Amino acid sequence: MSGKASVAERRIGILPLARATFDVAFAEQKLAAMLAALDAAGLQVTGTRHLLFDADATRIAIEGLRGQEITDLLVLQVTFTDAAMVVEAANAFDVPLALWSVPEPRLGGRLRLNAFCGLNLAAHALGLAGREFGYLHAAPDAAGTEAALVELLSGRRVSRDVEPRSATSDDxxxxxxxxxxxxxxxxxxxxxxxxxxxxxxxxxxxxxxxxxxxxxxxxxxxxxxxxxxxxxxxxxxxxxxxxxxxxxxxxxxxxxxxxxxxxxxxxxxxxxxxxxxxxxxxxxxxxxxxxxxxxxxxxxxxxxxxxxxxxxxxxxxxxxxxxxxxxxxxxxxxxxxxxxxxxxxxxxxxxxxxxxxxxxxxxxxxxxxxxxxxxxxxxxxxxxxxxxxxxxxxxxxxxxxxxxxxxxxxxxxxxxxxxxxxxxxxxxxxxxxxxxxxxxxxxxxxxxxxxxxxxxxxxxxxxxxxxxxx
The missing domain is CATH 3.40.275.10 (L-fucose Isomerase; Chain A, domain 2)
Incomplete structure (x- = not known):
């Protein structure tokens, strides 16, 4: 991705994806923290700043980004979702694509977000489609997350295919x-x-x-x-x-x-x-x-x-x-x-x-x-x-x-x-x-x-x- 403008000059379109069967109030807190981290990193962010719970809302948000001349698309995987809207968004824009999911505390209670699983599902779908993507799984308020976001949107956290090896065991x-x-x-x-x-x-x-x-x-x-x-x-x-x-x-x-x-x-x-x-x-x-x-x-x-x-x-x-x-x-x-x-x-x-x-x-x-x-x-x-x-x-x-x-x-x-x-x-x-x-x-x-x-x-x-x- 050489030749790109500096990250601060880029216009990043965001899509905050979620599903209403998870902990919506907690997801809204996480989204607010994610947006704050993006702003603190000095990134130009445009697009919907509320959770998108279904296909219709996401499609409206995608249409809203079409006229924004975005240079990058960042999917905020706030809770688990299926991969359909990530693939649809990827097909809508010929710009670098990145995914960011957030962890949640291991407190013994319900799985309130399950965001990593949504990231995993999206990555698989994009891999099948042959679409390059960047990824980050990090808490928005963790030390180093702002720098990691800059790396992500600079193309330095892109998925790299893993070469399988020949099976040799005769067990x-x-x-x-x-x-x-x-x-x-x-x-x-x-x-x-x-x-x-x-x-x-x-x-x-x-x-x-x-x-x-x-x-x-x-x-x-x-x-x-x-x-x-x-x-x-x-x-x-x-x-x-x-x-x-x-x-x-x-x-x-x-x-x-x-x-x-x-x-x-x-x-x-x-x-x-x-x-x-x-x-x-x-x-x-x-x-x-x-x-x-x-x-x-x-x-x-x-x-x-x-x-x-x-x-x-x-x-x-x-x-x-x-x-x-x-x-x-x-x-x-x-x-x-x-x-x-x-x-x-x-x-x-x-x-x-x-x-x-x-x-x-x-x-x-x-x-x-x-x-x-x-x-x-x-x-x-x-x-x-x-x-x-x-x-x-x-x-x-x-x-x-x-x-x-x-x-x-x-x-x-x-x-x-x-x-x-x-x-x-x-x-x-x-x-x-x-x-x-x-x-x-x-x-x-x-x-x-x-x-x-x-x-x-x-x-x-x-x-x-x-x-x-x-």
């Missing part, structure tokens, strides 16, 4: 696992959400990879099956939940029953279709149309070694299935929701669906409700300390690679409600951020306890795909 566990999932059957129940290219799949490519067959089922079929669950089945699943959870009586019992019915419904689909794994559209319809969360049943299915990926993520389901085979233990499909270079840690989280065997033995699992949608059943506990492995068969930047990483789950207080854990990755946190953004990876990674990197490398070799090391 027999990986070879056996690769053979075990050849011909696997996955049920995709419902379509992945709009703006989630991270969860898209190509039937031909996934079939060529490992002979995997994907059947596309309607979400309404799952709901209908749940409605036909009889009293004996419901009693069995309630009893199973009571064996591992406290607090079931504290949630709404009618909503709890609806949630619990989803587990025998998934099991019935599994038996009839001989499915090895599921990719289920979990929101918003399970909440808005059905009236109960699928998260708790997904946790129970995962413990029974039937991976169920949320957001209809087919490659996520396949990744969890392979990792489960290698580890001979349950796998958990998780989001990476924070990276803190100062602490050299990250936080992995999902709303409440980790297999219960992953719970810290000193923190008994509890029944809870979804923090945004306010319905049960979710499992809540911090992940136990120990060695962990991360894995995903990725389609980032339009190529198939095996993403493999490792780390140590630390003995820390629960970072956020649901199921979460604080990880010290093998790669320093700052470098990990650069690798995730550079490779433009998906926002879901499968996690299992133990060190299985060599075995996963051998499985990748069997499939003829390279390895991208986290």
């Amino acid at each position: 027999p566990r990986g070879v056996a696992a690769a053979e075990a999932i050849r011909g696997a059957r996955i049920a995709r129940v419902g379509h992945y959400p709009d703006g989630f290219p991270t969860c898209a799949y190509d039937a031909g490519r996934i079939g060529e990879l490992a002979g995997v067959r994907v059947d596309e089922l309607d979400l309404g079929e799952l709901f209908a099956r749940a409605g036909s669950v009889d009293a004996a089945q419901l009693a069995d699943v309630r009893g199973a939940a009571e064996n591992v959870l406290t607090g079931l009586d504290a949630v709404d019992q009618q909503q709890l029953e609806r949630s619990l019915r989803l587990k025998p419904a998934i099991e019935a689909l599994r038996r009839e279709g001989n499915y090895d794994a599921f990719a289920i559209r979990c929101w918003p319809e399970t909440f808005t149309e059905y009236g109960g969360a699928v998260c708790g049943p997904v946790s129970m299915m995962g413990e029974a070694r039937v991976p169920c990926a949320c957001e209809a993520d087919v490659y996520g389901a396949l990744s969890a299935l392979l990792l489960q085979k290698v580890a001979d233990a349950p796998a958990f499909l998780t989001d990476l929701v924070d990276i803190d270079p100062r602490d050299d840690t990250g936080v992995v989280w999902h709303c409440g669906q980790a297999p219960v065997s992953m719970a810290d033995p000193e923190a008994p699992p509890q029944a809870t409700i979804h923090t945004n949608r306010r319905l049960p059943l979710l499992f809540e506990f911090p992940l136990k300390p120990g060695r962990v492995t991360f894995f995903r068969i990725s389609q980032a930047r339009g190529r198939t690679v095996a993403v493999i990483g490792g780390g140590e789950m630390l003995k820390r207080p629960m970072a956020f409600t649901g199921t979460s854990g604080v990880v010290r990755f093998d790669t320093p946190a700052r470098d990990l951020l650069d690798r995730i953004m550079g490779a433009a990876l998906e926002h879901h990674l499968a996690l299992a306890y133990g060190d299985h990197r060599d075995a996963l490398g051998a499985a990748a070799k069997c499939f003829g795909i390279p390895v991208l090391d986290l």
Whole structure:
């Protein structure tokens, strides 16, 4: 980006993106601090200075920037959003593009913003589109943020692609696992959400990879099956939940029953279709149309070694299935929701669906409700300390690679409600951020306890795909 005007001379158009299902008041505080940091850095900023919650409002803001002769576009990722509007904004302007997300305190309460996950989703979509972008994940009031903003808008924080390496391992566990999932059957129940290219799949490519067959089922079929669950089945699943959870009586019992019915419904689909794994559209319809969360049943299915990926993520389901085979233990499909270079840690989280065997033995699992949608059943506990492995068969930047990483789950207080854990990755946190953004990876990674990197490398070799090391 040589030859550009100085940062102070540039005219930066901003788009502050947010979603109303998160903590709006907190997001407004963060936006005010972000705007103050931009002003304090001496940057010329134009555009909307309030949160944009939906596509219509964002499109109006984009139109407003068209006549401003902006030299740069800066997306303020204040909360989680899908990637649709970031891509639309990127296509609207032929100027350098940058993304800025903000961390939030790890206080054990709800995930109030989930902004990093929005950054991750946007980066993946831009990588698929071949669009260069800069990125920053930093608190607006942290020391050094003003200088980092100047670097960001000077083109010195641009994503750099990561070159995968050839898979060389011959670990027999990986070879056996690769053979075990050849011909696997996955049920995709419902379509992945709009703006989630991270969860898209190509039937031909996934079939060529490992002979995997994907059947596309309607979400309404799952709901209908749940409605036909009889009293004996419901009693069995309630009893199973009571064996591992406290607090079931504290949630709404009618909503709890609806949630619990989803587990025998998934099991019935599994038996009839001989499915090895599921990719289920979990929101918003399970909440808005059905009236109960699928998260708790997904946790129970995962413990029974039937991976169920949320957001209809087919490659996520396949990744969890392979990792489960290698580890001979349950796998958990998780989001990476924070990276803190100062602490050299990250936080992995999902709303409440980790297999219960992953719970810290000193923190008994509890029944809870979804923090945004306010319905049960979710499992809540911090992940136990120990060695962990991360894995995903990725389609980032339009190529198939095996993403493999490792780390140590630390003995820390629960970072956020649901199921979460604080990880010290093998790669320093700052470098990990650069690798995730550079490779433009998906926002879901499968996690299992133990060190299985060599075995996963051998499985990748069997499939003829390279390895991208986290």
